[in-house]
Amino acid sequence: MAAKKVGRIYGPGEQPGQIVFITNQDAARAVGEFxxxxxxxxxxxxxxxxxxxxxxxxxxxxxxxxxxxxDVDPKVLLNAxxxxxxxxxxxxxxxxxxxxxxxxxxxxxxxxxxxxxxxxFEADSQLLTDILNKKKEGEPGALVMGTLxxxxxxxxxxxGAQILSTHxxxxxxxxxGKSYTVxxxxxxxxxxxxxxxxxxxxPHGEYQTLKEIADKEQFKAPPYEAKYKRLAPGEFKVKFxxxxxxxxxxxxxxxxxxxxxxxQRAFRIFKGLVNPLPAGITQPPQTxxxxxxxIDQMALAPSGTGNATMLQAGTAAALRWRLENSLEYxxxxxxxxxxxxKEILNPGQATVLDLAGIPAWEQQIGVSVLxxxxxxxxxxxxVGKKAGHEADALDFPVLIIVEEAxxxxxxxxxxxxxxxxxxxLSEGRKFGTGCVIISQRPGKIDADVLSQCxxxxxxxxxxxxxxxxxxxxxxxxxxxxxxxxPTLNPGEALLSGPMxxxxxxxxxxxxxxxxxxxxxxxMKGVRDAWDxxxxxxxxxxxxxxxxxxxxxxxx
Amino acid sequence: MNKNxxxxxxxxxxxxxxxxxxxxxxxxxxxxxxxxxxxxxIGTFVKIPIGKDGGVDYxxxxxxxxxxxxxxxxxxxxxxxxxxxxxxxxxxxxDENLTTLDIFPVGVxxxxxxxxxxxxxxPRVDSGVYLMxxxxxxxxxxxxxxxxxxxxxxxxxxxxxxxxxxFVVKLLRRIANLFPEQKPLIENLERHLKWELAAGRDA
Numbered sequence: 001m002a003a004k005k006v007g008r009i010y011g012p013g014e015q016p017g018q019i020v021f022i023t024n025q026d027a028a029r030a031v032g033e034f035x036x037x038x039x040x041x042x043x044x045x046x047x048x049x050x051x052x053x054x055x056x057x058x059x060x061x062x063x064x065x066x067x068x069x070x071d072v073d074p075k076v077l078l079n080a081x082x083x084x085x086x087x088x089x090x091x092x093x094x095x096x097x098x099x100x101x102x103x104x105x106x107x108x109x110x111x112x113x114x115x116x117x118x119x120x121f122e123a124d125s126q127l128l129t130d131i132l133n134k135k136k137e138g139e140p141g142a143l144v145m146g147t148l149x150x151x152x153x154x155x156x157x158x159x160g161a162q163i164l165s166t167h168x169x170x171x172x173x174x175x176x177g178k179s180y181t182v183x184x185x186x187x188x189x190x191x192x193x194x195x196x197x198x199x200x201x202x203p204h205g206e207y208q209t210l211k212e213i214a215d216k217e218q219f220k221a222p223p224y225e226a227k228y229k230r231l232a233p234g235e236f237k238v239k240f241x242x243x244x245x246x247x248x249x250x251x252x253x254x255x256x257x258x259x260x261x262x263x264q265r266a267f268r269i270f271k272g273l274v275n276p277l278p279a280g281i282t283q284p285p286q287t288x289x290x291x292x293x294x295i296d297q298m299a300l301a302p303s304g305t306g307n308a309t310m311l312q313a314g315t316a317a318a319l320r321w322r323l324e325n326s327l328e329y330x331x332x333x334x335x336x337x338x339x340x341x342k343e344i345l346n347p348g349q350a351t352v353l354d355l356a357g358i359p360a361w362e363q364q365i366g367v368s369v370l371x372x373x374x375x376x377x378x379x380x381x382x383v384g385k386k387a388g389h390e391a392d393a394l395d396f397p398v399l400i401i402v403e404e405a406x407x408x409x410x411x412x413x414x415x416x417x418x419x420x421x422x423x424x425l426s427e428g429r430k431f432g433t434g435c436v437i438i439s440q441r442p443g444k445i446d447a448d449v450l451s452q453c454x455x456x457x458x459x460x461x462x463x464x465x466x467x468x469x470x471x472x473x474x475x476x477x478x479x480x481x482x483x484x485x486p487t488l489n490p491g492e493a494l495l496s497g498p499m500x501x502x503x504x505x506x507x508x509x510x511x512x513x514x515x516x517x518x519x520x521x522x523m524k525g526v527r528d529a530w531d532x533x534x535x536x537x538x539x540x541x542x543x544x545x546x547x548x549x550x551x552x553x554x555x
Numbered sequence: 556m557n558k559n560x561x562x563x564x565x566x567x568x569x570x571x572x573x574x575x576x577x578x579x580x581x582x583x584x585x586x587x588x589x590x591x592x593x594x595x596x597i598g599t600f601v602k603i604p605i606g607k608d609g610g611v612d613y614x615x616x617x618x619x620x621x622x623x624x625x626x627x628x629x630x631x632x633x634x635x636x637x638x639x640x641x642x643x644x645x646x647x648x649x650d651e652n653l654t655t656l657d658i659f660p661v662g663v664x665x666x667x668x669x670x671x672x673x674x675x676x677x678p679r680v681d682s683g684v685y686l687m688x689x690x691x692x693x694x695x696x697x698x699x700x701x702x703x704x705x706x707x708x709x710x711x712x713x714x715x716x717x718x719x720x721x722f723v724v725k726l727l728r729r730i731a732n733l734f735p736e737q738k739p740l741i742e743n744l745e746r747h748l749k750w751e752l753a754a755g756r757d758a
Contacts, residue, residue: 065747072743080740082671082705 003121006035009114013094017109019051021120022059024090029056031484032149032505034123034132039100039110049110050123050131051095052502055483059090096478098502101131107501125153133157134501143188145181146509149492156506160194162499163455164397164434167425169405171470172459174440177490179206180515181457181508182401182438186210186350189399192221195348197394199374200401201367201408205233205356209516213350218512227349231339233357234331238369239338241286246416247369252322259319262311266294266319287335288327295320331358332366340391341377344370347396360407367408368416374398375424378431397432400424405437406444418446425452442469450474455497460488478503561691564590565656565684567603570677575717576603576616578684580654595621595656598726600687600695603658603678605665612665614674615687615695617710619722620657658684659718661706662695669695671705692733702737704730707744724748 007023027033036048066074075085099109128148133156135142141161148154163185170185172178182200189196190213200207211228213219219226238247245267249260268274270284270291277283280301284290299316311319327333344351353370355363377394380387387393402408402421409418424433425448437453439445443465450473458481461467467485471477477496481503484494488505496503563586569577578601583589595601595618602613663674687695696702710723724745731741 063747065750066743068746069739069743072740077740077744080702080704080737081744082703082708 003124005119006122007093007120009037009116009118009120010092011116012113013054015094015096017097018054019095019097019114021051021093021095022090023093023120024086026089027122028120029053029091029093030150031055031487034098034128034148035095035120036123036127037114037118037120039114047100048121048123048127049100049114050098050127050502051120052098054094054096054478056091056093058088059092060087062088098131106134107131125151128154132501132504134159134162134499138193140193142193143185144509145184145188145493145495146506149505149507152507156495156500156504158188158455158495158499160189160196160499162497163436164196164399164432165429166454166498167428167435167437167452168455168457168497168499169442169450169453169474170436170438170457170459171442171461171466172440172457172493173462173466175490176460176488177493177508178438178440178459179403180491180511181459181493182403182436183207183210183511183513183515184508185436185457186401187213187218187512190219190226190348190350192219192224192226195224195226196399197345197347197396198350198399198401199345199370200350200352201355201403202352203355203363203404203407205354206516207352207403208354209514210350210352212513216512224348227346229344229349229351231344231351231353233354235339236332236344236353236366236370237337237339238333238366240288240291240327240333240335242338243333243369244372246419247365247372249416252319252326259315262315263319266291266298266311269298270294288333289335292320292324295323326361330362332362340389341373341394342391345374345394345398364408364415364417367402368420371400371417371420371424374400375420375428375431375433378428378433382431397434399434399436401436401438403438405439405449406441409437409446409449411444411446413446418449421449422446422452425449442466442473445469447473453497455499456495458485458488458494458496459492460490461485561602561688562590562594562686563683564594564601564686567678567680567682567684568655570680574713575619575657575659576678578603578656578658580656582653592621594686595654597621597722598729600692601656601658602664602685602687602691603682604685605663605676605678611667612676613663613685614660614676614678615662615664615669616658616660616684617706617726618656619659619718622655622657624653624655656684657717659710659713661709664695669698671695671698671703672709689733696730696734702734702740704741711748720748720752724752 006025006028007021010020010022012018013020023029028035031053033053034050036050038046039049040046062074062078066077075088078085078088097109099107102108128151132148132154135157137144137155137157141159143158143160145156145158148156170178170182186198186200188194189198208230211230213226214228245264248267249255249263252263255263269277269281272283278301281294281297284294295311295316298311299313355366358366373392374394377387377392378398381393381395408415409421421435424435428434435453437445437449442450442461443463450469456474458470461470467482470485471482474496481494481496484505488494491508492505493508494503494505563581565578565580567576568579580595581589597618597620599618601616601618603616605612605614660674662669662671663676665676696704698705707723710718710726727741727745727748731738731745734741
């Protein structure tokens with residue numbers, strides 16, 4: 001069947017790589033829609049060049065005065081005046097040239113602009129599937145995210161290998177389907193064609209429903225079966241003696257330079273890096289109490305006898321108090337147990353690090369220690385060095401998904417986690433540690449962290465500051481995409497970056513697993529609570545039955 | 556508004572393809588009941604038969620100007636006689652005062668169908684000029700089953716020397732009375748034109 005003509009090319013657009021076409025079809029005006037024109041890069045070799053609608057303006061505008069009375073249809077008035085009102089349906093549409101598929105070189109842009117007057121056609125599903133997707137369904141790395149907006153016949157398949165190597169961000173206003181979309185990403189990484197090792201840093205405990213991947217058929221292809229693991233709050237342990245100075249320093253934010261210097265001296269003694277030991281100091285046991293005892297020793301040690309490393313009594317007391325306060329009640333840092341990486345990460349397994357209920361500072365320490373350990377393990381593996389502990393040796397790439405990333409890499413704030421995240425993002429490509437950064441406030445994330453994520457899943461973003469940050473930090477972000485961000489409906493995502501051939505709007509597919517982060521109706525919550533408090537009691541009270549009046553006979 | 560019977564009110568004495576035609580209003584001695592100012596008010600729809608008078612095909616026009624002449628004071632007369640003297644010399648003499656109508660062609664009815672805009676037929680000089688009945692005016696405004704005033708565009712484009720800008724507004728008001736169901740639509744346009752008259756087209 002011949003392709004449907006939707007318009008004619010008028011000429012080049014204002015921006016490089018853009019064209020303008022004229023159409024009277026509603027569908028051809030929709031921003032983000034795709035069409036094609038025929039192009040012959042070499043004589044006799046016809047190819048279809050795909051274009052994407054950027055914006056449209058009416059070719060003929062209805063005079064404003066004709067719309068002064070809402071009871072009068074201005075088109076009826078125009079028709080009565082002999083003007084063809086259908087002219088107001090004609091639009092001048094700006095479109096971005098996406099390119100054509102070259103057999104060997106992939107997606108290419110034509111070097112010559114199209115001729116004016118040539119027709120533009122509706123793109124069929126096969127053409128869109130071929131051009132928009134870098135991967136074919138079922139191939140290693142292929143992530144089926146859903147369908148092209150308005151085209152349920154066109155699957156959008158993202159290149160997961162690009163996410164693993166060049167990272168991605170998921171940016172969206174709250175309630176626009178962020179965690180749902182991430183759920184789909186995780187599901188796709190856990191399907192038989194990918195079998196990835198995925199870690200989800202989950203501060204709100206909203207990814208637990210991913211446990212269903214262990215049961216659902218979509219994640220089984222014998223002998224492969226996807227696995228799920230949840231590290232409940234308190235299950236993930238960091239042994240105090242295994243912590244680095246940076247880990248320790250991050251427990252005590254806002255330290256003065258003097259305090260930090262003192263803590264570092266104590267830590268070096270604790271780790272046995274000072275030899276010989278200063279006078280009056282004995283090597284402490286490798287425990288939290290041992291370290292606190294060392295602080296006490298340093299305060300009591302004689303000064304003025306070459307013992308310049310010792311502490312003033314007041315400083316020591318303050319330092320001890322802060323350390324004790326933080327470590328004594330810690331759910332993560334302890335003296336005995338260390339959670340090794342292979343207990344957490346395995347190929348074909350999604351692991352949720354559930355941090356719900358854990359204080360922010362402790363989430364920081366837990367996440368930073370874990371990420372640091374993953375990075376170092378991958379680094380060692382890559383350079384052929386043995387891991388400190390066999391169970392810490394990761395001989396497979398890892399995808400790390402960080403929910404609420406603005407907590408872990410806040411803008412204008414140096415936290416331990418932002419440091420390790422920057423390292424992972426800038427060097428992870430070499431060592432097989434991919435990151436997906438998720439946030440509802442792009443404007444509050446460290447700009448370096450955001451800009452290292454080369455692919456993006458944008459859902460609806462209303463806040464102009466956040467739109468600006470999203471634009472500034474994303475390579476390949478075109479001006480028209482800013483306009484799309486606030487118009488995205490729930491369940492729609494704009495995908496861009498190397499994971500896709502060209503920016504596309506996708507209707508995110510239905511999850512195989514239940515969505516755990518759905519917004520609850522708060523009013524239902526309070527009503528239910530009231531009912532529970534009042535109605536249950538009412539039911540249990542033995543109330544005398546209400547006597548019904550006998551119906552009166554009708555006269 | 557126009558009378559219900561198609562009544563002859565004048566005779567075409569000058570035609571122009573796309574501009575005003577000029578008709579001479581019948582004088583008392585030319586009609587049983589000579590037409591009066593009420594019959595040829597500005598905005599009156601008239602028809603001018605194409606072919607034989609009384610034929611079914613006609614050009615539709617709108618009276619957009621009325622001019623009256625008294626031969627005693629104009630070039631039509633050398634001024635050697637007065638109306639009193641005329642009566643003296645010609646017992647059966649009649650009033651030589653003349654009234655002419657500028658008629659702007661706005662459409663045509665041919666072979667039973669109407670079209671609006673510049674007619675592609677020019678009526679012959681000497682053709683009769685007839686009032687259109689309300690029914691005929693309504694029929695003229697029904698093009699392909701819809702209310703149409705497409706000729707308004709031609710009227711608005713006409714030079715001010717031919718058509719006074721306010722004429723269109725007056726015409727629309729008359730049409731609104733004839734088509735009460737189209738009143739909101741016509742009033743919308745009328746307001747727009749009045750605004751243009753007061754503030755200029757670009758305002």
